[in-house]
Amino acid sequence: MSSAPQTSPRTTSLPLASLAGMAFAKGHGTGNDFVLVADPDGARDIVPEQVAALCDRHRGIGADGLIRAVRSAALPEGRYLLASHPEAEWFMDYRNGDGSVSEMCGNGVRAFVHFLAEEGLVPLAEGQALTIGTRAGIKVVTRSANGYAVDMGPWEFIFPEAAAERALDSLVETDGLEVDRPALSVSMGNPHTVVALADEDELLSADLHRAPRVDPVPPQGTNVEFVVPAEPLVTDGVGHIRMRVHERGVGETLSCGTGACAAAAATRHWAGDEAVDDWQVRVPGGTVRVRFIPGPEGREHVELSGPAELVARGVLV
Template identity: 50%
Template sequence: MTTFVKGHGTENDFVLLDDPDGRIDLTPELIRHLADRRAGLGADGVIRVVRSAAAGQDARAEWFMDYWNSDGSAAEMCGNGSRVFVAHLLRRGWIELDDDTEVLIATRGGVMPVRRRGDLYSIDLGGWQVEGGPAAIASGGDVKVTFPGMPPLPGLSIALSNPHVVVVLPDVATLEALDLTTPPVVEPAPPNGTNVEIVVPLHDQSIRADLGHLRMRVHERGSGETRSCGTGTVAAALAARAWGGNLAPDHWRVDVPGGTLYVDAQGTASEGDSAQLSGPAVIVAEGELIEPAQQG
């Protein structure tokens, strides 16, 4: 018997498969089937919930978040998925997590702490950097990004668990009209692909200088446009913070189509050791697969 739950973080949705002892053979074909919105359960990604010891992962964390994109490709981790992952572990009774306490989870991007704050969860994604350093910040970017019907725009590459490129647009109307039905073309092309975040700054320093504010859409590597991207939200805030210079805030609100997330960053304009993402996690359904996942 293979049990699953369906959950989302700001409408970035996931199928989570219970596999504490590491028995499921999670193939790309099975991933694509589960994520299919017509023939399967429908999701932006699939997460296998497995103990680190059973998956050969870092023993500092009891549980490993085995994250896969909807096209069957593996990803380093998922910011929104991590919150749903921890909410699921808590609901199953596999961990105990009081308010304002944290648990370590293992990901392909490393071991990361997740803290519970009431109905919200915060994950520290650890170290990050602007790949092109201060020179890329000064020039507005290190790559060119082309969307259908638009000239190439500068993009800033951010290394943060997953690869990201952030592009800024002048207004919300342009953002809403943007065609993301096909993948943006990034040049030079990143060797392992990249998520592309498109943002419009909304914050007004004269109203509240300590909180930045962005509107964002995202095209995720391996999934297409999604309603939200957790690591992408953090990358977007880091890019805006870098472009903003010394007066830019460390705390950001980012509005995505699926809701609102919050980012807290530390470090210089081009690198740091900590970047935290905070937001909700919602479990919406659970059940058993009629055709159980293949057992290894």
């Protein structure tokens, strides 16, 4: 397999002077970190070069992405969702670390809602739920004693015919692994390609400084997850896997919420008779829980739960 290497350069070529005075917070979910800004009325036009500069870990604040909290009514995508979900007052405007627009981010959703609550923009007590808008549709987030649970909506195979026939649909070439590996592509509203590895030595050998090469690559590009099932796979009714991930427009991250959901979905598909609905996914930044639950429209949904923290606040100069 051959394909051009994907790169996600970050640049500080555009001065950030126009953003001077902008307040921000720094937050993360299991190590997947974000710059968060409140822009309720959509007054700020933060262009991709500025996002990349803010997320630069050497010359900026440093993050895997930027999340802008904006009222849904202030964005065309948000107004579209309000037509059917008027309760979705807030929209998560998410950008990857290279400035590119992304559909959404599972860890970012938890950080976003925690930011809204801590900023006093929404009241959200333990046990209460909040409906928000994202480019991947409506998400319902419930606050718990130790974090947030997100109904991520339905999942599906990106190449359903191939998945049904042979449970694999692409090949992935990765630095550090000697041969191309078969994979399964899953959509969580954003694209993922999941590779099963034999053991943790292989998982540690994968060099994710450069994006893996996927053939065929999904139309919008893809995030690539490398997964090692536990032995035994299921303990006390809970499946266990370990995962690393290379995110589109970011690089390797300590965690990826939608990636954890996709990895659990693919492993569950491969497991056959051993499949369960409750999974613990261990990533370099911690552990998240993934559950498969009935959806209101008859399609199976995925629930992601885990912690979210704010670690710093500041003002750009």
